[in-house]
Amino acid sequence: MKAGNNGNTSPPVIKAVGLSKRFGETEVVRDIAFGVLPGQCVGLLGPNGAGKTTTIRMILGQSPLTSGELMVFGRCVPEHASWVRRRTGVVPQHDDLDPDFTLAENLRVYASYFDLAADSIETRIYELFEFVNLSDRAHSRVDQLSGGMRRRLTIARALVNDPELIVLDEPTTGLDPQARHMIWARLRDLKKAGKTLLLTTHYMEEAERLCDDLLIIDHGKIIAQGSPQDLIRQYVEPEVVELRNLDPALQRQLADGGQCRTEAVGDTLFFYTRDSGPLTQRLQNLPGLSFLHRPANLEDVFLNMTGRELRE
Ligand SMILES: Nc1ncnc2c1ncn2[C@@H]1O[C@H](COP(=O)(O)OP(=O)(O)O)[C@@H](O)[C@H]1O
Numbered sequence: 001m002k003a004g005n006n007g008n009t010s011p012p013v014i015k016a017v018g019l020s021k022r023f024g025e026t027e028v029v030r031d032i033a034f035g036v037l038p039g040q041c042v043g044l045l046g047p048n049g050a051g052k053t054t055t056i057r058m059i060l061g062q063s064p065l066t067s068g069e070l071m072v073f074g075r076c077v078p079e080h081a082s083w084v085r086r087r088t089g090v091v092p093q094h095d096d097l098d099p100d101f102t103l104a105e106n107l108r109v110y111a112s113y114f115d116l117a118a119d120s121i122e123t124r125i126y127e128l129f130e131f132v133n134l135s136d137r138a139h140s141r142v143d144q145l146s147g148g149m150r151r152r153l154t155i156a157r158a159l160v161n162d163p164e165l166i167v168l169d170e171p172t173t174g175l176d177p178q179a180r181h182m183i184w185a186r187l188r189d190l191k192k193a194g195k196t197l198l199l200t201t202h203y204m205e206e207a208e209r210l211c212d213d214l215l216i217i218d219h220g221k222i223i224a225q226g227s228p229q230d231l232i233r234q235y236v237e238p239e240v241v242e243l244r245n246l247d248p249a250l251q252r253q254l255a256d257g258g259q260c261r262t263e264a265v266g267d268t269l270f271f272y273t274r275d276s277g278p279l280t281q282r283l284q285n286l287p288g289l290s291f292l293h294r295p296a297n298l299e300d301v302f303l304n305m306t307g308r309e310l311r312e
């Protein structure tokens with residue numbers, strides 16, 4: 001297992017060894033091992049159906065393991081799941097807020113599941129509304145909220161018990177860029193406050209900005225692990241040149257990329273290379289052609305490793 005960031009040698013908050021999950025005949029999590037160190041933000045990336053939510057549900061003790069070993073805060077799960085859940089905040093993939101209640105009532109009901117001093121609950125709830133910019137909506141009903149507000153409320157709810165570990169399953173899926181950036185800022189605040197975060201996301205930009213360590217999962221297996229920069233260094237060429245709207249004859253002519261690995265996707269041709277000089281020179285000599293030259297990013301790694309086939 002990797003030591004993680006900053007030479008952190010503290011015992012892991014989450015440790016999974018040989019973790020597997022089978023539904024009937026289908027093994028959806030297959031012998032995975034990973035660790036999450038205190039204060040780290042670890043991201044699970046993977047196409048739909050990869051096994052991310054199932055892994056999270058096992059960590060939270062909501063779904064029994066088929067085999068393997070799972071320790072959270074040094075205790076075995078699911079045996080110690082209720083102890084673990086008291087120290088953990090959860091943002092589930094699908095909101096399960098009560099639509100008929102106000103925001104404040106939702107948090108109050110949730111707070112009542114924890115052993116919190118009654119006189120501190122109200123203060124805590126209003127601090128959390130401040131934190132997620134929902135103070136002026138505290139007495140609105142949940143069914144009047146936008147998707148971004150609902151997600152922020154779910155994050156506030158996850159923090160009611162002041163958890164050490166926060167697990168977020170696709171916290172920003174379907175949100176507009178403003179809402180997403182706001183949530184990123186709050187997650188960075190939580191990291192600065194020393195919280196440990198485990199999140200899943202389909203947004204590579206989110207993973208790149210927030211996560212210290214990433215696990216790319218496909219068909220229930222970890223197929224790559226490392227920091228965003230490690231993964232980019234390890235699994236793709238550093239430079240990418242993209243050409244769009246090519247006519248098929250020119251696409252065929254250019255697809256023999258010389259020193260470059262090429263990939264044609266629809267009307268776009270991607271060149272992956274360690275030295276784009278000869279290629280860009282060649283392209284500049286072709287009249288009327290415009291191209292995009294950029295550094296490789298995490299999305300290139302992800303598509304390279306999991307393929308471009310649609311997963312529904
Ligand atoms: N309760 C269940 N019973 C049967 N199959 C399930 C159940 N939950 C998830 N699956 C299947 O397990 C696979 C992984 O699902 P999931 O963990 O939700 O993936 P992800 O969160 O990565 O999209 C999928 O093929 C899904 O259909």
Ligand SMILES: [Mg+2]
Nearest residue numbers: 052053054093
């Ligand atoms: Mg999921």
